[in-house]
Amino acid sequence: MSNTKYILGHFEDPDDMMHGIEQLQKNNISIYDVFTPMPIHGIEEKLGVKRSRLPIVAFLFGITGTCFAFGLMYYCLVYDWPMNIGGKPAFAMPDFIPIMFELTVLFASYGMCFTFFFRNHLFPGRAPRVMDLRATDDRFIIAINAKHNPYPEKIDNLLKEAGAVEIKHNERKYVSYE
């Protein structure tokens, strides 16, 4: 039993890599993840990556902002300290709308941003984890979990046939900054 945790197939050409993904999927080998230095159209569908749930987060933060703005203004201007401004009633709804709108946008944008950073472990003090350093430079990498997929030789052959220029058997998941 080898200690290999992850098998990484390095490709120099995105088309070869897409071909490699097809070959692995045909042979029922599950792909852990794919790392590319640039976005590749259609790769999400091919890997079966689900659509991001970030819009739901945006909606929830947005509605929080709306309620917060309304509550704040209602408390200040209607409940706690009603004032006569231009002869308008204390609860003048049209005046509330711009602030409700602005706080909705503010909450939604900051909420989305921070949720995105949180989910991707991008916050101060957190060392970035990378499975292979060249994935951010010039290599297109397919990562396969060796513990879930038997027959590493078969995986190697499939990757080689698809045009992999380098195959790594890593005993650790991450190589960098740990």
Place this chain on the structure above:
Amino acid sequence: MGTHNHTHNFTERFDFSGKPKTWSLIAIVIGVLAIAYGFLTHHTERTFANLLLMGYYFACVCAAGAFFLAIQYVAQAGWATGLLRIPQAMARVLPVASIILIIICASGLATHELYHHWHADGITDPNSPNYDAIIAGKSGYLNVPFFMIRLVGFLALYSFFAVTLAKLSVNEDLEGGLSSYKKSFKYSVFFLVIFGFTTPLWAFDTIMSLEAHWFSTMFGWYNFAAMWVSGLCVITIIAILLKRSGYMSWINENHLHDLGKFIFAFSIFWTYVWFAQFLLIYYANMPEETVYFYKRWEPEYKPWFWLNLIINFVSPVLILMTRDAKRRETTLLFVAILLLCGHWLDYYIMIMPGTVGAERTFGIVEIGTALGFAGLFSLLTLNALSKHSLIPVKHPFLEESLHHHI
């Protein structure tokens, strides 16, 4: 991915015959009959108001086609290349639409049926019983010769740029190369600057001067937003209907998604501008400004006032919110048609209180005129569309549009 193989037929042309042509002609006949009915039954002012509404709407939609083209060129956008022939066809109709609008405004002025708030005998003469100090103060700008010079000048400029942009694209088909594209870019830049500065004035003149005592600097942008949303809706409707009848195989749900996003965003922009105008008037509460909303708050307009906001803001926001809704042909078609009706109502609420006022009606003349102009638009636009191939085959961004993916 990455392949240049496709099975699209780029030489195909839209065959304008059969049902679309018949129905366009029938709609025009209905329109002519309705207008004749309006004049013969002595609803002259009402008929003129409807003619102005539809004439303005017609010119706005065609101008929005030219604006769409110019934006694509200036932004050097590639996604829309596959559907550029549709706004080009709309732009080609702009000269005709302009002439119709000019005739309507001129005859409205000549017969005193339109613009009588500022165009009446002795209205600027202090000794006349008709004297109106406010109008007299505005007469340096708001007088008949200058009004007509502006209207004709603006529309002639827009038409020139619209037709030039459409022609350059046809030249590109014949000659290839980048020279037509570069020229289109230059023309688009000038067009956008001119259009951006003059459309508010166009709206002030044609629509806002119906109630010449009142003024709002937001009115121009409010009209621009309505114009742009309705133009986008027309482009979407034509694209979907062409696709359904077997043309434009290269248009897929990605292109529709982008059009849907445009419609969604600019419906919100329309509301933003509408509300910006409303809030300032409400907040300042000055009688010379509130008169506009006071009239629209009377019982004969109030339900329509609210319906306007529901159709043009609430429905696109709720229906087009999700990604799937924008990618589904049927939903998008429904929303586009709904918004076209909604912006008719929007113009109706802008125009009617200043013309027929409390005698507002909705009947044969309104429906007939709207149908007539819709028929005229589809006849002219589809005819212009059928003259050239359905895709600019030598456009530099063609491949980008074919592989558009979001």
